[in-house]
Amino acid sequence: MLNRFITLSLLALLSACGAGDKPAATAAAPAASAPPPPEVEVITVAAGDATFTQDLPGRVQAFRTAQVRARVDGVVEARLFKEGSQVKANSRLFRIDSRSYQATADAARADAALAKETVERLKQLREINGVSQQDLDIAQNKSKQAAATLVKAEEDLAHANVPAPLSGYIGRAQVTEGALVSKSSATLLATIEQLDSVYVNFTQSSDELSRLRRAVATGLLKRVDTAKVELLLEDGSLYSKPGKLSFSDLAVDPSTGSVSLRAEFPNAKRDLLPGMFVRIRFPQAIAENVIRVPQRAVQSNTSGQFVMVVGADGKANPQPIKTGGMASTDFVILNGLKGGEQVIVNGLQKARPGTVVKAVPLVETMKLDKQLSNVK
Numbered sequence: 161m162l163n164r165f166i167t168l169s170l171l172a173l174l175s176a177c178g179a180g181d182k183p184a185a186t187a188a189a190p191a192a193s194a195p196p197p198p199e200v201e202v203i204t205v206a207a208g209d210a211t212f213t214q215d216l217p218g219r220v221q222a223f224r225t226a227q228v229r230a231r232v233d234g235v236v237e238a239r240l241f242k243e244g245s246q247v248k249a250n251s252r253l254f255r256i257d258s259r260s261y262q263a264t265a266d267a268a269r270a271d272a273a274l275a276k277e278t279v280e281r282l283k284q285l286r287e288i289n290g291v292s293q294q295d296l297d298i299a300q301n302k303s304k305q306a307a308a309t310l311v312k313a314e315e316d317l318a319h320a321n322v323p324a325p326l327s328g329y330i331g332r333a334q335v336t337e338g339a340l341v342s343k344s345s346a347t348l349l350a351t352i353e354q355l356d357s358v359y360v361n362f363t364q365s366s367d368e369l370s371r372l373r374r375a376v377a378t379g380l381l382k383r384v385d386t387a388k389v390e391l392l393l394e395d396g397s398l399y400s401k402p403g404k405l406s407f408s409d410l411a412v413d414p415s416t417g418s419v420s421l422r423a424e425f426p427n428a429k430r431d432l433l434p435g436m437f438v439r440i441r442f443p444q445a446i447a448e449n450v451i452r453v454p455q456r457a458v459q460s461n462t463s464g465q466f467v468m469v470v471g472a473d474g475k476a477n478p479q480p481i482k483t484g485g486m487a488s489t490d491f492v493i494l495n496g497l498k499g500g501e502q503v504i505v506n507g508l509q510k511a512r513p514g515t516v517v518k519a520v521p522l523v524e525t526m527k528l529d530k531q532l533s534n535v536k
Contacts, residue, residue, distance in 0.1 A: 196518070197474070197515075197516045197517050197518045198507065198510035198511070198515070198517050198518065199507060199510075199517070199518045199520055200470070200476070200504045200506065200507035200508070200510060200511050200517045200518070200519060200520065201504070201505050201506035201507055201519075201520050201521070201522045202470055202502040202503060202504050202505060202519045202520065202521065202522060203453070203454070203457075203502070203503055203505055203521070203522045204500065204501070204502055204503075204521075205451050205452075205453060205493075205497055205499055205500070205501055205503055206451070206499050206500070207449045207450060207451055207499050208449070208450070208451075208452075209446055209447070209448050209449075209450075210446070210447050210450050210452050210487035210490070210492050211443050211444075211445075211446050211447075211487055211488070212443070212444045212445050212446070212447060212484075212485040212486065212487060212492065213441050213442060213443050213444060213485075213486050213487060213488055214364070214368075214441075214442050214444055214485070214486065215392060215439045215440070215441050215442075215486070216362045216363065216364060216421075216439065216440045216442055217362060217437065217438075217439055217440075218360040218361055218362030218423075218437075218438050218439065218440045219360065219361055219362075219435065219436070219437055219438070220358050220359070220360055220432050220433060220434055220435060220436040220437075220438060221358065221359040221360070221361055221434055222328075222353035222354060222355055222358060222359075222434045223353075223354045223355065223356065223357045223358055223359060223424070224326060224328065224353070224354040225351065225352070225353050225354075225434075226324075226325045226326050226328070226351070226352045226353075227348055227350075227351050228253060228322060228324070228325065228330075228348075228349045228350045228351065228352060229346040229347060229348055229349060230256070230322075230341035230342060230343055230345075230346060230347040230349060231316075231319040231322075231343055231346075232256060232261065232316050232319045232320050232343050233340075233341070233342055233343050233344075234256040234257045234258070234260075234261075234320060234340070234341060235256065235257045235338060235339070235340055235341075236254055236255070236256055236335055236336070236337055236338065236339045236340075236341060237255045237256065237257055237337060238254065238255045238337060239253070239254055239333050239336070239337065240252045240253055240254060240255060241253050241330055241333075241350075243330070243331065243332045243333060244329070244330070244331065244332070245329070245330060246327070246328065246329050246330075247324045247327065247328065247329075247330050247352065248324065248327045249323075249324055249325065249326050249327045250323045250324060251323065251324045252321050252322065252323060252324075253322045253323065253324055253330070253349065253350060254321075254322040254333075254335075254349055255320070255321055255322070256319075256320040256321075256322065256341065257320070258317055258320035258321065261313070261316045261317040261320050262317060264313045264316065264317075265310070265313040265314050265316070265317045267313075268306070268309045268310040268312075268313040268314075269310055269313075271306045271309065271310070272303070272306040272307050272309070272310040274306075275299070275302050275303035275305075275306040275307075276303050276306075276307075278299050278302075278303070279296070279299045279300050279303045282295060282296045282299050283296065322349060324352060325352065326352060326354065327352075327354070328352040328353050328354040328355065329352065329353055329354075329355055329430075330350050330351070330352045331350060331351045331352075331353070332350070333349065333350050334347075334348045334349055334350055335347065335349055353434060355427055355430055355432075355433070355434075356426070356427060356428060357424055357425065357426055357427055358424070358425055358427045358432045358434070359406070359422050359423070359424055359425075360391065360403065360422070360423045360424075360425060360432075360438060360440055361420065361421070361422050362420075362421050362422075362423070362440045362442075363413075363416065363418040363419060363420055363421065364418060364419050364421060364442070365417065365418055365419075366412045366417050366418060366419055367417065369419060388402050388403070388404055388405075388443070389402065389403050389404070389405055389423045389440050389441060389442055389443070390402055390403070390440070390441035391403060391423075391425055391432075391438055391439070391440060391441070392438060392439040392440075392441060393431075393438060394436065394437060394438065398441075399425065399431070399432075399438075401425060401426045402425075403423040403424055403425035403426075403440075404423065404424055405421065405422070405423050406422050406423060406424045407420075407421065407422035408420075408421050408422075409421070421440075421442075423440060441488070444485075447484075447487075447492060450484075450492050450493070451492070451493040451497050451498075451499060452487050452490040452491065452492050452493065453467060453490060453491055453493060453497070453503050453505075454489060454490055454491075454505050455486075455489050455490060455491055456505065456506075457503050457504065457505045457508075458481070458483060458491050459478075459508070463480065464480060464482070465480070465481050465482065465483055466478040466479055466480045466481060466496075467479050467481055467496075467497070467503050467504070468503070468504040468508055468511045468513075469501045469502055469503055469504065470502040470504065470511075470517060470519045473516075474516045474517065474518075474519075475514055475515060475516050475517070476504060476511035476512065476513065476514070476515050476516075476517050477513055477514065478513055479496060479497065479501065479503075480496055481493055481494075481495065481496030481497060482494045482495050482496055502519050504517075504519075505522050506522065
């Protein structure tokens, strides 16, 4: 009986101790900390000068092109160049069977020498009245004809050893050994192109050109030096060397309503090849005291264009804008921004309307990226 009483007492004590520990175990856990606001890259817009540009499609053309064609009749005996290589002016490209031309040249050379000797002998006889003046005149005319025949024969012989008309890169051969080529049909043998510099041909709308000229004339825009232009490659990257405007047609093409233009670009590394499609960034005019923002900062919806700005409260909100032309890769803002606004350029996917964000200047981010690239 006593043992049972002791056991019950111990159980009661253990139960009391457990009840005392329970409040400490069930104490409320501290609240989880809120996540930091998303980071976005911004620029503080300010008014300044902007050069309006237009990206116009163009096509690359070799600086000089020469089609090598047959200038004599005959059978091609050998090709003397490597396709796709650089050749020098007057170097031999093909050898056409020249035996008949060699024989003709040798005979013409002998006839010319004999005619010249005949003239010299008759001149001596004429001094002593041994021949008439008419005989001397006839001999001189025959000598001139023989000299002309010799020149023609030597030209044919030279054309049988087909020379390069200019220095440049030569493409594939259009004929093979054993092919019969013709002077009358001017058989195409190969094409040589000079690529140290290239042309890019492009067009501009005559209507837009007229509007720009009126804007400059009325003082809305300032005239810009259009001599220098830039080139965008097929992948959208900017070509490293600027070009210069070398030709502007004074007439408007009635079928397209556009004006033909041509720019010249250096091409020492042969990055630009004939036939490539590129875009010319063409300066048009200068606007003063305007605001510009990067193209990637401008968004649009059914209501129109807008940018996301960070307000004084740190929240991102859309700001409706209206854009004008392009200034390089930036949009020129006609209205909607006054200057001083923090416009989000990178991180737009994090900046939902009304969201608190952390604004980081874009310039500092670019400097940091440059430092990191130097470290690598």
